Amino acid sequence: MPSKTAFHSSGEDLTTQIEAIAAGSVTGSNDTDVWVSADRLPEVMGGLKAAGFQMLIGVTGVDYVGYFEMVYHLLSLSQNRRAIVKVRCGEGRVDPVVPSVLEIWRGAELQEREVYDLMGIRFEGRDEMKRIFLWEGFEGHPHRKDFL
Amino acid sequence: MPLKTEPITINVGPQHPSTHGVFRMRVTFDGEEIIDVEPIFGYLHRGSEKLAESRTYTQIVTLTDRMDYVASMTNNLSYILSVEQLAGINPSPRGVWLRMITAELQRIVSHLVATGFFLQDLGALGTPLIFMMREREQVLELFERLCGARITNSYMRPGGVFMDAPDDFWPALDRFLAEMPHRIDEYEDLISGNEIVAARCDGVAVVDSQSLIDASVTGPVLRASGVDWDLRHRQPYEYYDRVKFNRPLATASDNYARYIVRIHEMRESLEIIKQCFAQIEPGPVRPKEIPALIRPPVGDSYVGTECPKGELGFYLVSDGGIAPYRCKVRAPSLINLTLLRDMVIGDKLADLFVTFGSIDINMGEVDR
Numbered sequence: 200m201p202s203k204t205a206f207h208s209s210g211e212d213l214t215t216q217i218e219a220i221a222a223g224s225v226t227g228s229n230d231t232d233v234w235v236s237a238d239r240l241p242e243v244m245g246g247l248k249a250a251g252f253q254m255l256i257g258v259t260g261v262d263y264v265g266y267f268e269m270v271y272h273l274l275s276l277s278q279n280r281r282a283i284v285k286v287r288c289g290e291g292r293v294d295p296v297v298p299s300v301l302e303i304w305r306g307a308e309l310q311e312r313e314v315y316d317l318m319g320i321r322f323e324g325r326d327e328m329k330r331i332f333l334w335e336g337f338e339g340h341p342h343r344k345d346f347l
Numbered sequence: 348m349p350l351k352t353e354p355i356t357i358n359v360g361p362q363h364p365s366t367h368g369v370f371r372m373r374v375t376f377d378g379e380e381i382i383d384v385e386p387i388f389g390y391l392h393r394g395s396e397k398l399a400e401s402r403t404y405t406q407i408v409t410l411t412d413r414m415d416y417v418a419s420m421t422n423n424l425s426y427i428l429s430v431e432q433l434a435g436i437n438p439s440p441r442g443v444w445l446r447m448i449t450a451e452l453q454r455i456v457s458h459l460v461a462t463g464f465f466l467q468d469l470g471a472l473g474t475p476l477i478f479m480m481r482e483r484e485q486v487l488e489l490f491e492r493l494c495g496a497r498i499t500n501s502y503m504r505p506g507g508v509f510m511d512a513p514d515d516f517w518p519a520l521d522r523f524l525a526e527m528p529h530r531i532d533e534y535e536d537l538i539s540g541n542e543i544v545a546a547r548c549d550g551v552a553v554v555d556s557q558s559l560i561d562a563s564v565t566g567p568v569l570r571a572s573g574v575d576w577d578l579r580h581r582q583p584y585e586y587y588d589r590v591k592f593n594r595p596l597a598t599a600s601d602n603y604a605r606y607i608v609r610i611h612e613m614r615e616s617l618e619i620i621k622q623c624f625a626q627i628e629p630g631p632v633r634p635k636e637i638p639a640l641i642r643p644p645v646g647d648s649y650v651g652t653e654c655p656k657g658e659l660g661f662y663l664v665s666d667g668g669i670a671p672y673r674c675k676v677r678a679p680s681l682i683n684l685t686l687l688r689d690m691v692i693g694d695k696l697a698d699l700f701v702t703f704g705s706i707d708i709n710m711g712e713v714d715r
Contacts, residue, residue, distance in 0.1 A: 200437050262673075
């Protein structure tokens with residue numbers, strides 16, 4: 200069984216690290232994950248990249264019915280460490296939007312388009328927000344819980 | 348009087364033998380030179396992640412087969428490890444060894460297909476691809492002995508595998524392990540020193556390692572740029588910390604480097620299988636106490652594994668029910684295409700297909 204905490208920054212360490220980058224941005228944490236507020240995201244991510252997390256491994260959107268959550272999996276090749284940063288957005292299912300991290304990592308280019316297409320979360324600060332798998336004109340976002 | 352010229356836009360695909368599936372690129376040319384590429388995805392989108400939300404954890408194994416259909420076993424493995432983390436299941440040792448053996452066999456298959464079609468895209472129609480399909484067939488026959496299926500195996504289960512290898516599997520595996528190194532030598536004789544391959548591949552589609560890391564590119568494409576990053580070595584899962592293997596690297600980061608890294612990785616996979624073969628012991632392939640319907644506690648899990656194409660990871664969220672609340676796939680094939688545009692701009696039309704083949708993607712995994 201792969202351990203959940205192996206090769207991960209503990210939530211406590213990561214909180215300390217993020218608080219040093221952007222004081223007051225952390226809204227919660229558990230053993231591996233840290234929640235930050237959406238408006239501070241570019242600041243936090245820019246700081247984490249400078250601290251060695253060179254790679255944006257995954258960008259995921261999850262629909263928790265009352266709100267949406269963005270999950271960012273980061274990877275540091277030099278320190279052999281992973282980190283998970285989560286952001287709550289779209290409280291009450293109204294217009295979920297988070298700042299884009301495309302300027303920080305090129306790897307967000309297709310991943311953010313995928314989240315927009317299937318989960319309907321908008322990314323602010325990038326000019327092009329096109330669907331990626333479904334065609335333009337498709338109604339709704341299939342990965343939302345109210346789609347089907 | 349100077350000739351009037353203007354750029355021309357051509358659709359490559361969706362039905363095109365060199366797009367390795369159903370994929371479209373809108374390419375703009377100035378003469379024969381590429382000045383812009385826009386990849387268009389989605390022709391093979393089947394909504395696997397959404398389907399997973401209405402299936403039990405065991406049923407989803409069959410969906411993972413159909414993502415990267417050239418590498419079903421490694422897809423199975425990545426998914427199963429994520430489920431085991433989520434539900435806290437400890438697998439049986441014999442099951443783990445069998446999973447490693449099949450995953451490495453699958454890596455060989457995937458690299459054979461990648462190399463074969465890469466050469467086909469180069470214009471070597473026939474011979475190399477037929478050679479590689481011949482060896483692939485042997486592995487598929489081994490899989491058939493193991494689980495009855497050749498391509499969509501669904502061999503793995505949370506806790507191990509669903510049945511033990513039959514007695515005639517081991518001599519057949521032994522024969523394959525003895526024969527395969529000579530076959531790889533044969534490929535190298537044909538391809539590695541070939542003047543035409545060198546002329547077409549050396550220095551084509553070069554991309555620096557910093558850009559690759561920034562664009563989240565993983566797998567052989569990253570290792571061909573000199574970055575020593577292999578999850579089997581850096582973040583070992585299963586029993587990869589109990590086997591010794593080299594990590595083949597290349598530094599040129601061109602089409603030839605990506606080819607040669609795959610060739611060497613096949614040799615290393617054979618070494619890993621031999622060591623697994625030597626260490627496997629009799630015992631159950633799956634703990635008996637695992638219930639038929641797995642109900643993991645509320646929470647989430649992510650495990651990334653080194654698949655033939657890069658890091659494949661499953662992010663699973665459980666609400667305590669029999670099906671995942673959310674199942675997200677981190678697909679290396681899709682993310683490795685981020686830099687396609689940068690790689691081919693300024694090259695000729697004929698190089699587009701070669702570069703595309705050297706990245707090695709699978710449309711089933713890109714679109715899911």
